[in-house]
Structure formats: structure tokens, C-alpha cells
Amino acid sequence: MSSSSNINYMAAIKDAVIAGAISLALFGTMIGLKIEVSNQGLDILHRWDAVGIAVAIVVTGRFLMSVFVWQTQNPVTDKIAALIPDIKIDAGSEKYVKIAVVVFAFALPFILLSIFGARGSRQYVDLGILVLTYVMLGWGLNIVVGLAGLLDLGYVAFYAVGAYSYALLAAHFDLGFWICLPLAGILAGFWGVILGFPVLRLRGDYLAIVTLAFGEIIRVVLLNWYEFTGGPDGLSRIPRPTFFGLEFTRKEGFADFFGLDYSSIHRIIYMYLLILILALITNFVTMRLRKLPVGRAWEALREDEIACRSLGINTRNTKLSAFAIGATFGGFAGSFFATRQGFISPESFTFIESAVILAIVVLGGLGSQLGVVIASIVLIGGFEFFREFEEYRMLVFGLLMVLIMIWRPRGLISGRIPSVYLKEKKTVSADLVAEGEG
Amino acid sequence: MEYFLQQLINGVTLGSIYGLIAIGYTMVYGIIGMINFAHGDIFMVGSFIALMTIILLGITALTPAFILLAALLLVLVLTMVFTAVWGWTVERIAYRPLRGSFRLAPLITAIGMSIALQNFVQTSQGATNKPLQPLISGGIKVIEGIVSDRVFVVQLSYMQMIIIVTTLVLMAAFTALISKTSLGRSQRACEQDQKMAALLGVDVDRTISLTFVMGAALAAVAGLMFLLYYGVIDFYIGFLAGVKAFTAAVLGGIGSLPGAMLGGLLIGLIETFWSGYFSSEYKDVAAFSILVIVLIFMPSGLLGKPEVEKV
Structure with a gap:
């Protein structure tokens, strides 16, 4: 396929890594550290496995998106969009x-x-x-x-x-x-x-x-x-x-x-x-x-x-x-x-x-x-x-x-x-x- | 009289918190002309991150005062940084793809983002209240005396002092940033005319992103202050605080930084005095009624520039 040659995998990887770093900053706090309220006061529950999963989803998602959607000439989303009937109703059939x-x-x-x-x-x-x-x-x-x-x-x-x-x-x-x-x-x-x-x-x-x-x-x-x-x-x-x-x-x-x-x-x-x-x-x-x-x-x-x-x-x-x-x-x-x-x-x-x-x-x-x-x-x-x-x-x-x-x-x-x-x-x-x- | 003074101090403290959130609304509105509905929830995220860092650093009320202040400064910086990432992400996901689209579209994504953030925090952090023991107690007595056999004290707590001073410092810093630095110049340029600014070499997208980052950082400060002052947070605090802060921004004249601060102070004072002298149930009604009255008689707020309509 001619379009595949245009894909710059290095750029896609770099982009995915940056997205991963940002999502690590986002989820590392809000998912990774859970504030637990107990009788002794406040405590932190660490959940780094969940953060790992979330970040992995973001990185792969971003990488797949750049390879199959943003960089190719015929993105997958167009094919999916083609499956959904175009809701455009003209005056007559309405x-x-x-x-x-x-x-x-x-x-x-x-x-x-x-x-x-x-x-x-x-x-x-x-x-x-x-x-x-x-x-x-x-x-x-x-x-x-x-x-x-x-x-x-x-x-x-x-x-x-x-x-x-x-x-x-x-x-x-x-x-x-x-x-x-x-x-x-x-x-x-x-x-x-x-x-x-x-x-x-x-x-x-x-x-x-x-x-x-x-x-x-x-x-x-x-x-x-x-x-x-x-x-x-x-x-x-x-x-x-x-x-x-x-x-x-x-x-x-x-x-x-x-x-x-x-x-x-x-x-x-x-x-x-x-x-x-x-x-x-x-x-x-x-x-x-x-x-x-x-x-x-x-x-x-x-x-x-x-x-x-x-x-x-x-x-x-x-x-x-x-x-x-x-x-x-x-x-x-x-x-x-x-x-x-x-x-x-x-x-x-x-x-x-x-x-x-x-x-x-x-x-x-x-x-x-x-x-x-x-x-x-x-x-x-x-x-x-x-x-x-x-x-x-x-x-x-x-x-x-x-x-x-x-x-x-x-x-x-x-x-x-x-x-x-x-x-x-x-x-x-x-x-x-x-x-x-x- | 002493009751009045005490309420005045409380009102100014609350107003400072509202003002800090209101700046985020006003800056975003000024530059892209949209209500960032998710901003109140960014404030909420900020208060959660602040609580996490406080627990992780092991700060308690027993920490010696000097170390406590230094540690809180560290908490402040960390909270600002991590909350700013959230602010940046919200802009990147929900608003940037809709730039130049019709006016209601970003409003709907903003509402969607607000719902999503609230429920994300609810699922990830739990729906229960998160209480924090007061870290800073005590204060100074401003006035002390006896009126008709009754001792009265007007107190300014250290916490209130910290809130008011921090707000003043940040206000000064941001005013300098907007008026003196090149970032502030490009922000003002984008506010006036985005297309022309882009033609003259201003990176419009970057400027808008940085505006969101700055707004989120200030909301984070407000989140930390709210946490320390009230000692309890939950995933829902963002909505009411956000609406009040937006009210403050509109009251002061949206798009104007001093206006946002003035509006915040006024809303804080109105709310405190209303609950002090009348009833605390209807304090929100009081704040909103003032907003309605001001807008009817001064449609562009107290310090806003009147919009010129051209055909």
C-alpha cells in the first residue's frame, strides 16, 4: 500500500510517549493515590497497577490513533463513519x-x-x-x-x-x-x-x-x-x-x-x-x-x-x-x-x-x-x-x-x-x- | 460593631478564594469567549491533589511552625503543577478541537467535561467526605474590649492571614505577568484579535493553552486554601464554588482581572454578611440576586468594558 510508506513511526512513538507522560501525571495523582479516611486519620492507598493500566491504554490508544487515523490517507474512522448512515433528511421524505x-x-x-x-x-x-x-x-x-x-x-x-x-x-x-x-x-x-x-x-x-x-x-x-x-x-x-x-x-x-x-x-x-x-x-x-x-x-x-x-x-x-x-x-x-x-x-x-x-x-x-x-x-x-x-x-x-x-x-x-x-x-x-x- | 468587623474579615477571606477561581474564568472568557464550566471541577481536583500531598509529606498540626510553612509552600507548588496538567488536558481534549466552531459547542463539551471530572473523582476517590484536621490554629486579636459588661474579641486567624496574603501576592504576580512579560502581551493580543495576532507571529494555540494552565494553577491555590480553611472536601465542592466564582467574574466585568478579584470579594462579603445577619440557608439566593440586579443595571459588570455592537 502506498499510504503505509508515509507513516512516520518514530513520530507516532514519540507522540505516544509524550501522551503517556502526561497521563502518568494525571492519573498518578488521582488514581494512584487514594485518600482513605479511617479512625486514625487520613491515609493513602497506593494503586500503581491501576495507573499502569490507564497509562498503557492511553499510550496504545494514542499510537494506534496516529498510525491508523491521523497519519494515513484513508483513516479507519472514515470507514466506521461510512457504516453509520448519513442522517441527512431532505424536505420531501421528512x-x-x-x-x-x-x-x-x-x-x-x-x-x-x-x-x-x-x-x-x-x-x-x-x-x-x-x-x-x-x-x-x-x-x-x-x-x-x-x-x-x-x-x-x-x-x-x-x-x-x-x-x-x-x-x-x-x-x-x-x-x-x-x-x-x-x-x-x-x-x-x-x-x-x-x-x-x-x-x-x-x-x-x-x-x-x-x-x-x-x-x-x-x-x-x-x-x-x-x-x-x-x-x-x-x-x-x-x-x-x-x-x-x-x-x-x-x-x-x-x-x-x-x-x-x-x-x-x-x-x-x-x-x-x-x-x-x-x-x-x-x-x-x-x-x-x-x-x-x-x-x-x-x-x-x-x-x-x-x-x-x-x-x-x-x-x-x-x-x-x-x-x-x-x-x-x-x-x-x-x-x-x-x-x-x-x-x-x-x-x-x-x-x-x-x-x-x-x-x-x-x-x-x-x-x-x-x-x-x-x-x-x-x-x-x-x-x-x-x-x-x-x-x-x-x-x-x-x-x-x-x-x-x-x-x-x-x-x-x-x-x-x-x-x-x-x-x-x-x-x-x-x-x-x-x-x-x- | 465587633460582629461586623469579624464578618468583614471572614468575608474577605472567602472572597479571596472566590477571586482566585474567578480569575481562571475571566482569563479564559477574555481570550476565547467561552464559559469554562469545568473550571470549578479543576478547583475540586486541585483540593484533592493538595490533600494527597499533605498526607504524603506527613504534615500534621504538630509540625514545627517554620517547617510547616516551608512544607505548605512545597504543597502549594506541587498542587499547582499537577492541577495545571489537568487544566491543560481539559483544554486539549474538549476545547481545542472545537476552536472556530459555533458558540454553543464548547459550552456543551465544557458541561460534559465537568460531569466527567466530578464522576471520575467520585469513582477514583470515593464519595465520602475527606476531613483534614486543622493544621494552622491560633491567630491575633485585632480588637479586644468590653462593651456593657461583655467581652468581645475580633480575631484574625493565622489561616485567614495566609489566605489573604497569598491571594494578594498572586494577584500582584499575575498582574505583572499580564502587563510586563511577552506571554502577557501575546495573551492580550489574542484577546483583541486572534487572526491578527497569529499573522504577527503569536502562537495562538500555545497562548490559549498557557491561559488554561495559569487559570488551573490559580484554581489549585484556591483548592488548597479551601481545604485548609474549611477542613473538609468532597467531589461535589467544585459545582457551587464554580458557579459562585463565575458569578463573581461576571459581576466584576468578565475579561477584567481586577474585576474578577473585586467581584470575588463582593460575592464573599455578600454571602458572609447575609448568613451573619439574616439566614444562612438563603445565602446563595442573596449572591445570585445581587448578580441579577447588577447585570440588569450594568450589563457589562462593574469594571467591564461595554460591548460595542456593530452592524
């Missing part, structure tokens, strides 16, 4: 893909039920519910970040407002899920406006840090306002949703009414369909809003705020509407979360949750609805898949976020279909689109 995905999503719990039975399918349907919750949150945040270009790091605040609204309304006024759901959405939207108002003048990273601060403030208040929110103990015994007044109980509930044998899977599947419909409503409303003047204004705002203002768009109302609508969907998802778990506490609404939702939106490709679905399945599904490796999965999760981002900085689905077009709808590569400044 419609059919979407319909197929929706039909499959509706059929999924029944397929699982027929394969694994009532007992075995429960965990998979539960996972489906979790993924769909993140899809809905991702779509909600996509309005704020993807369409309006406002970088929001405190989205979990609205999720929390929705969840606590439902839990508190149900506990104090004895209201059911179906009345509380819109109320929780309205309350969250209201908070979206309240928190959106002070940050109207801010842009980019300043906006990010202030929204992060708001998210933390709401969490700290939930944690310390013991009389109202239950503090760190949270709220429990949140009522489950009913199916047109039918409860999912053993006696005189859903199963009796329809003459079915009682099974707990009924409620799980009902929950699954509920979140699926809620998520689809989010998607439907977003897609419709994109075609309305307000949606056009959001996208214009994302591309250029000054141009927007010069053309007479009211940026204040535009930003506030984006915050409010994004927050409303966050609130819906929150009250669904509360009813699914039956128990909520401030621990579920930490910054890491906001970060995961933002990561789903960005990894999926900003503004892309299908991208959010794919990113949720990859991140959340993958995360649950590694449940056996409990200790390592957050570590892998973090590294995965870094790797996907380096591999595709524009997100998994990077094509952007313009909302306004002349004659023909063409997918524009995201690289050609000017970046949205928040």
Missing part, C-alpha cells in the same frame, strides 16, 4: 419519516407487551416514558434556544414549577390531574415571563448565567421553604391520573370497566401514551408557531437582533413569548413527572438536569425537532442501558457528550429547512447559516 416514527411510537408499548408479556415489558415501557419526557423537555427548550436563540441554562426551574404546582394543587385543593395540568402549564408560563422580564437586555453568556442563577434560586427556595414545599423531604402521595374518571386500581377501575384482567401494566402504558400525546402536542404547537408571525420573529431574533429591531419587531414581546411558551411546556412535563413519580423533591431539579436537557437540544442539532428525539434516545436510553455499571455511567455520559460534540459540532441533524422560501424548499447545511447570538 414527512414520511415523521409519520413512520409517530406510528411506531404509538405501537411500541403494545409490541413490547406482546414480546415480553406484562411483567417483562414494564421496564422497557418505563424507559420509553423517561425518554419521551426528555423529548418533550427538549422540544420545549428548543423553542427558547433553538428558535429564539436565547441560551437558557435554568430550564429545569419551569419543570420544577410545573411539578410542584400539580403536587400542591392536588394536596391543598384536591384537584385532579386533568385540571391541574393546564393550571401547572399556565403557572410555569407565568414564571417564564417573570424570570424573562429582568433578562431582556442581556445577551449570550450573561443570559446563560442569569438563567442558571434563577434555576438555582428556585431550587434553593424549594429546599428551604419547609412549611410550603416540604423542604428536602419533598412531597409525596401525589395522585395518579385517571382515564375519563376511571382509576387504575384493582377494584372498580379501568380494568373492571373494560372487562380486562387487572394488571399494573395498564397504568404504565397509559402513562406512556399520555406523555407521547403531550410531547406530540408540543411538537405540533411548535411547528405551527414557526409559521406564524411570532415564530418568524423568533427565528429572525436568533439570526440578528439589531436587524430585527430595525425592522420594527418588538424584541421584548418576542423574547417574552418564547420564554413563556417554552416554560409552559416545561410546566406540562413537570406535572407529568410529578404524577408519574408520585413523589417529588428538590433533588430532581438540579442544574445537571438543565444541562442534560440543553445537551439533548444541542446534540440533536439546534432547532431540529427530529434531532431532539434521536439525542434523547442516544443519551437517556444509553444512560439507562448502562445501569449495571452504576459507578461509571455518569462518567461515560460526560465523556459521550464531549465526543459527540467533537464529532459533530453542529449536532446530529445539522441540516436546516428554511421557514420562508422561494419556489422550492431546500435543506441548508447548518454551516452556512450564521450562528444565532442569544
